[in-house]
Amino acid sequence: xxxxxxxxxxxxxxxxxxxxGQFVPETLMTxxxxxxxxxxxxxxxxxxxxxxxxxxxxxxxxETPLYFAENxxxxxxxxxxxLKREDLNHTGAHKINNAIGQALLAKRMGKxxxxxxxxxxxHGVATATACALLNLECVVFMGxxxxxxxxxNVFRMELLGTKVESVETxxxxxxxxxxxxxxxxVTNVDDTHYILGSALGPHPFPKIVRDFQRVIGVETREQILxxxxxxxxxxxxxIGGGSNAIGMFHPFVDDETVALYxxxxxxxxxxxxxxxxxxAGGQLGVLHGAYMYLLQDENGFVQEAHSISAGLDxxxxxxxxxxxxxxxxxxxxxxxDSEALEGLQLLCRTEGILPALESSHAIxxxxxxxxxxxxxDIIVVCLSGRGDKDVHTVRxxxxxxxx
Amino acid sequence: MITLxxxxxxxxxxxxxxxxxxxxxxxxxxxxxxxTILKLQQMGVTAIEVGIPFTDPVADGPTIEQAGxxxxxxxVTLRKVLEALASFxxxxxxPLVVMTYFNPVLAFGLEAFAKACVAGGVKGLIVPDVxxxxxxxxxxxxxxxxxxxxxLVSLTSPPARIERxxxxxxxxxxxxxxxxxxxxxxxxxxxxxxxxxxxxxASNIPVLAGFGISTPEQVVSMGALSDxxxxxxxxxxxxxxxxxEKIEALVFASTSFxxxxxxx
Numbered sequence: 001x002x003x004x005x006x007x008x009x010x011x012x013x014x015x016x017x018x019x020x021g022q023f024v025p026e027t028l029m030t031x032x033x034x035x036x037x038x039x040x041x042x043x044x045x046x047x048x049x050x051x052x053x054x055x056x057x058x059x060x061x062x063e064t065p066l067y068f069a070e071n072x073x074x075x076x077x078x079x080x081x082x083l084k085r086e087d088l089n090h091t092g093a094h095k096i097n098n099a100i101g102q103a104l105l106a107k108r109m110g111k112x113x114x115x116x117x118x119x120x121x122x123h124g125v126a127t128a129t130a131c132a133l134l135n136l137e138c139v140v141f142m143g144x145x146x147x148x149x150x151x152x153n154v155f156r157m158e159l160l161g162t163k164v165e166s167v168e169t170x171x172x173x174x175x176x177x178x179x180x181x182x183x184x185x186v187t188n189v190d191d192t193h194y195i196l197g198s199a200l201g202p203h204p205f206p207k208i209v210r211d212f213q214r215v216i217g218v219e220t221r222e223q224i225l226x227x228x229x230x231x232x233x234x235x236x237x238x239i240g241g242g243s244n245a246i247g248m249f250h251p252f253v254d255d256e257t258v259a260l261y262x263x264x265x266x267x268x269x270x271x272x273x274x275x276x277x278x279x280a281g282g283q284l285g286v287l288h289g290a291y292m293y294l295l296q297d298e299n300g301f302v303q304e305a306h307s308i309s310a311g312l313d314x315x316x317x318x319x320x321x322x323x324x325x326x327x328x329x330x331x332x333x334x335x336x337d338s339e340a341l342e343g344l345q346l347l348c349r350t351e352g353i354l355p356a357l358e359s360s361h362a363i364x365x366x367x368x369x370x371x372x373x374x375x376x377d378i379i380v381v382c383l384s385g386r387g388d389k390d391v392h393t394v395r396x397x398x399x400x401x402x403x
Numbered sequence: 404m405i406t407l408x409x410x411x412x413x414x415x416x417x418x419x420x421x422x423x424x425x426x427x428x429x430x431x432x433x434x435x436x437x438x439t440i441l442k443l444q445q446m447g448v449t450a451i452e453v454g455i456p457f458t459d460p461v462a463d464g465p466t467i468e469q470a471g472x473x474x475x476x477x478x479v480t481l482r483k484v485l486e487a488l489a490s491f492x493x494x495x496x497x498p499l500v501v502m503t504y505f506n507p508v509l510a511f512g513l514e515a516f517a518k519a520c521v522a523g524g525v526k527g528l529i530v531p532d533v534x535x536x537x538x539x540x541x542x543x544x545x546x547x548x549x550x551x552x553x554x555l556v557s558l559t560s561p562p563a564r565i566e567r568x569x570x571x572x573x574x575x576x577x578x579x580x581x582x583x584x585x586x587x588x589x590x591x592x593x594x595x596x597x598x599x600x601x602x603x604x605a606s607n608i609p610v611l612a613g614f615g616i617s618t619p620e621q622v623v624s625m626g627a628l629s630d631x632x633x634x635x636x637x638x639x640x641x642x643x644x645x646x647x648e649k650i651e652a653l654v655f656a657s658t659s660f661x662x663x664x665x666x667x
Contacts, residue, residue, distance in 0.1 A: 013536065021536075021537055022534060022536055022537060023505055023532045023533060023534075023537055024461075024532060024534060025461065025462045025531050025532060025534070025555070025557070026534050026535075026554070026555040026556060026557045026559075026560060026568070026579065027557040027558070027559050027579060027582055027583070028559075029534045029535075029536070029557075029559075029560070029564075030557075030559040030560060030561060030564070031559065169465075169468060169472075170458060170459065170472075175459065176459075179459050179460075179461050182461045183461060183462075183464075183583075183584050186461075186462070186582065186583055186584055187582060187583035187584065188582075189559060189582060190559075190582070283510070284509070285506045285509055285510065286504075286505045286506045286509060286532065287459060287506060288459075288461070289532070294506070296506065296510060297510075298510065299480040299481065299482065299507060299510060299511075300457075300481070300506040300507035300508070300509060300510025300511065301457065301458045301475070301480075301506075301507070302458045302459050302506065
């Protein structure tokens with residue numbers, strides 16, 4: 001495509017416009033350069049892509065349905081709403097798409113061990129699952145605060161044979177888990193691959209994660225064309241680091257008629273400072289290897305993100321999203337904790353689907369958006385994960401008895 | 404004031420090895436910065452690496468990370484450290500090298516940072532999360548102010564890359580002696596001899612060894628391979644425990660090559 005935005009990034013230096021790059025210690029540079037070469041070779045090797053395809057179909061359960069949410073559509077009284085059911089994947093979220101892809105890549109590179117970070121535990125569980133399947137040794141770093149909040153996912157990872165390491169430094173959440181995973185990788189780089197879980201980090205990670213998650217958007221595009229005979233008017237996805245969103249958006253980026261909406265977590269409200277909306281309330285900076293929008297103070301110290309959903313609780317936004325924001329291709333908006341809780345209940349009540357708190361941000365935004373659109377307009381929402389993991393949090397937030 | 408490279412080469416002429424201690428600025432309060440620097444230069448160190456605390460120090464081990472957390476709790480920032488250095492610049496006789504992660508520099512603004520470095524008498528800069536590929540902007544901004552950009556070489560860097568880094572680095576080449584993060588080690592890889600031989604061959608400037616060096620014996624063994632050593636975690640711990648004898652023993656080890664102390 002001559003004027004393709006989608007294919008223009010990243011550059012060979014790993015830049016998305018001014019964003020991205022490779023801001024890592026020298027010890028990791030050779031590993032990143034090797035990873036890039038190995039990844040390019042793998043994606044051009046039919047044996048590899050067929051193996052990936054096989055596991056996505058037979059093990060993950062793809063393709064996932066594009067479900068017409070008729071009851072929700074009626075309730076909102078506006079555009080037709082379709083849900084891309086990533087919650088129906090094995091392990092309950094889109095994270096497995098990338099985890100399987102990268103675990104196969106690790107194996108192909110001859111690595112015996114895998115390290116990963118996790119916030120809520122979804123990426124940790126997906127990675128632990130892929131490593132159990134492919135017989136790779138796995139260690140997952142998780143902030144001590146998140147371990148407290150997500151005991152069941154910790155146990156799940158342990159059942160899968162993964163070693164979960166508690167991170168006691170800094171804010172003891174996802175960003176500190178990434179720090180710890182990077183340190184572990186620096187120390188064990190000879191035999192270990194780092195499976196980064198979001199469209200973040202140093203090049204080539206944002207590209208690898210995007211490409212492994214693109215299956216979401218590729219399927220959606222075919223499915224909506226088959227069902228409606230046209231492309232959607234709007235596509236909505238929640239954004240923490242941005243893996244489900246970039247996977248969903250990327251195949252639509254060059255379709256000018258399709259509006260793309262990225263929904264950040266506004267936590268208690270952008271104005272309170274307690275949020276995770278780096279695009280709405282952050283400045284340009286470097287963390288974990290990439291130049292991106294970042295929550296930080298005037299001294300360049302990284303600030304903690306706040307969101308009811310642990311999966312959106314990260315102080316930066318992936319470099320490709322920053323770029324798509326800067327060129328005006330994706331519109332970013334935000335949804336508060338309480339709006340997300342309403343979105344979650346709305347989908348439970350109307351469709352009998354319990355969405356993850358992360359995905360509930362996209363649902364809540366869609367509820368607002370649909371009402372502003374015509375009844376023959378179409379919105380597709382990425383329902384990135386199921387909400388079983390969040391029942392405890394939701395019950396507490398809604399004032400239920402926690403004993 | 405002499406340059407970083409001159410200071411290291413003077414120790415070489417004296418038949419000794421350079422000794423560069425790393426301190427975490429503001430560990431114990433920013434008011435300790437001046438007495439610490441003056442004490443170290445009195446002990447005969449070659450240069451001083453002044454570490455800036457950061458919220459997410461991915462290249463550092465627990466000792467330096469905890470020192471950084473203590474400094475952050477004292478409200479220490481890059482700006483305050485440079486201002487403090489400027490306040491006693493006339494008394495500083497050894498070259499200072501600032502070690503900071505990139506984001507505080509970006510938040511400061513590159514040009515304003517360069518000027519504050521000059522005001523603070525800073526001669527060199529190490530940014531551990533800016534590898535060769537991303538380093539041009541630092542040289543472009545800071546070189547016109549007379550500040551060297553020091554690049555790190557690791558054990559994982561292949562020969563062709565080592566040559567490119569050695570050619571780009573200024574003041575000295577920082578040779579990381581372990582795969583991993585900062586902090587004390589009990590042993591090092593066996594093939595360090597070849598690595599350092601290759602590195603010194605490729606470099607027109609001095610090569611200093613750092614990461615994991617924490618005892619006088621290691622100062623001697625790593626010094627033998629290189630033009631000098633950088634000692635971080637052991638110095639940070641000794642300063643935190645107010646154990647000056649330990650620092651003196653480390654500095655003394657670097658002068659054991661000629662038997663004469665380094666005078667400055």
